[in-house]
Amino acid sequence: MKTLNVILRVLTVLAVCFALAGCLRSSDSNDDDLVEEDSSEEVGGDDVADSGDTGDSSGDGGGGGTASGAPAAPVVTPAYDDWTLTFTWPAVADADFYQVFEDPDGVSGFTQIGSDLTTNEYTNNISLTERNGARYVVAACNSEGCTDSSEVTVDSLDSGITPIVVSGDPAPGIGSGAVFSGEVGTQLRFDVNQADDATLPSSDATYNGFFNVLIDNTGQIIFGGILNQQSGSVTDQVDGLNNEVLLRSNAGTTSVIAREGDPARNGTEFPTLDAGNIYFTENIQGNRLFSSLSSDGNGAITFKPGSNTDAFKVADDSFYPAGSAFWTITGLGQKAQSLKAGETLLPGNLEAKNFGFLEFDSNQAEQLVIGLSLQNADGTALSGSTDSGIYVRNADGSYREVVREAGGSARDFIDDLNSARPKLTDNGEVFYFAPRAVSGAANRGIYTDSLGNGDFTRISRSEQTLLLDDGSLFEVTGFIGGANSFDVGADDSVAFLVNSGTLDQEDALLVWTNDGTSATTEVFFQEGDPVRGLPDASGVELAVSLGSNTTRLAFSRQSWAAFRASDEADINNRKSLLLASSPSGYTRVIAREGQQFAVDGVNYGVVTEILDFKMAAPAEMIVSLRFDEDGISGLQPDGSFVGPDGKNGLFRVVLCSPSEPC
DSSP states (O other), X not given: OOOHHHHHHHHHXXXXXXXXXXXXXXXXXXXSOSEEEEOOOOGGGOOSSOOOSSOOOSOOSSOSOOOTTOOOOOOOEEEEETTEEEEEOOOOTTOOEEEEEEESSSSSOOEEEEEEESSSEEEEOSOGGGOTTEEEEEEEEETTEEEEOOEEEEOSOOOSEEEEEETTOBOTTTOTTOEEEOSSSSEEEEOTTSTXXXXXXXXXXXXXXXXXXXXXXXXOEEEEEEEEETTOOSOOOBTTBOXXXXXXXXXXXXEEEEEOSOGGGTOOXXXXXXXXXXXXXXXXXXXXXXXXXXXXXXXXXXXOOOTTOOOEEETTSOEEOOOSEEEEEOTTOOEEEXXXXXXOEETTTEEEEEEOSSOOEEOTTSOEEEEEEEEETXXXXXXXXXXXXXXXXXXXXXXXXXXXXXXXSSGGGBOOGGGOEEEEOTTSOEEEEXXXXXXXXXXXXXXXXXXXXXXXXXXXXXXXXXXXXXXOEEEEXXXXXGGGSEEEOSTTEEEEEEEEOSTTOOOEEEEEEEOSSOEEEEEEEETTSOOBTSOTTOOXXXXXXXXXXXXXXEEOTTSOXXXXXXXXXXXXXXXXXXXXXXXXXXXXXXXXXXXXXEETTEEEEEEEEEXXXXXXETTEEEEEEEEESSSOOEEOTTSOEEOOOSOEEEEEEEOOBTTBOO
16 A cells, blocks of 8 residues: 555646646557557656656656656556557566556546556456547556556557447448438438439529448448438428438448439439339328338338329320339339239139338348238228238239238237337348237247248247356246337348336347247347446446437347446436347447447547438448537536537447457
């Protein structure tokens, strides 16, 4: 332990140091090293931990000055692995303990992190995207004083994160004046008065927002959007039309796939099942035209217009009755109506009456899965207990019935499959979240046809106890996020977020796996499990309020799970988290609200909102974030509201690296 005299001396030095901008040391020029030792001189020749009587300002790499009788300076070796930063050093003669100091951003000054150490190692468990430009010092101490090491800097991190498009970036393919804007949500702005933008409206307009962003396995980003008045008008109208567009971003170039409007407004024509070419025009405000996107991974895009999207114009300017329909754009650019209520024939001499309003899905084999209500081919109604089902459309246009509604009589009481949310694996297996014809908390379940022992197998339902693969029991009381609580991974697995009903169990992320003959369920992540990138004393809460349509979970083909949670360190000011769990069993923070976010030396500001995320490939994801440059936004202590003044954008996160092999 330090004597009182030493403590007073340290406090005196620290006061001087903070007056000199926190004991700042001169910065090394950046290089490509992940971490490096900094042999630069200390400010005023003082140590971080203790100035001593003979401060060393020679910059000889031997650390700080050594007080009379104090230990020598430690020689620190940093290592970066699995998103953790570890410092080790050989034992120092006469040292009784060690202290680790951090300057988190290179300007704030040094503060001790952790407690005094008697070992020769310290692991910094904090998200390294928050520590670009950070500096560290290890001090060796005894009763006579402390001597600090040379600085270790953290710079130019290979965090696996790269920006795709950020506020202010140009948007190739949209128009020569287009940039990515940060005013509201995720926006692209058009300067439509450019000479080469003749296909856009003649008045100034703004492309407002990525909605229904879809990332397929080839890395393409597909999204829809609207052209708004640049004047700030809340209406969607631009020159009398909404001007919705469907866009594709590939290898840094964004291009228009399809556009609402008649031929004179550069609208895109779509052949129908029963008529010639038509155009989508004058969509009702608030009902997205290019929404509920799905991609088969081979370039084909399927979408279902909103329920009130009923203004379709034939090439001769007459109007075409739309009805409920799906539309497909192939990888070769061919556009057509692909399914239509009252005309699409299904097995059993049935027709589609209406299509479900929840998500549908496609796969690499160009199959499509959809929930729908049914009628007889002559238009007459079916029995009320069997009038919905889930069907797969194959690449050749044929259909397979996955499951039919059972009402309240049998088969786990599955009900109203028109509103089920189905997912499709690459080999055609179907998983779906469906209502049950029962009242109370047990009215939801997740099912599949992948075991091949009938038209459905129950994976889990609310108010059910599961037998886990380790022999323990897990009581599922509900699904966190409802229909957004699950996603499929490889051809034989599905992940889902659940509430636990027992006092000794926490909420969890479970994974169900089919080995071909039977199935097992395991806990992939549970509240209380360690998380890399959180402060050591912090935990996470899975059942956080995020809104009914917020993405909760994404599961990759290589069994990486990305999911939303909140940091429970401050229960009065919870911060939303985006986490990723690896198949090898560890979980780390990808982004955190309130986090200073920096990539490759570029500081984007403080994360104010995690907008969305998708799995882009087996071990990659796309994240949409909003930032605030000064970190001051939202409801303030005086009751005022301060809006964000920063940027927003899309980032690609590579989840595997040499230090984090999949």
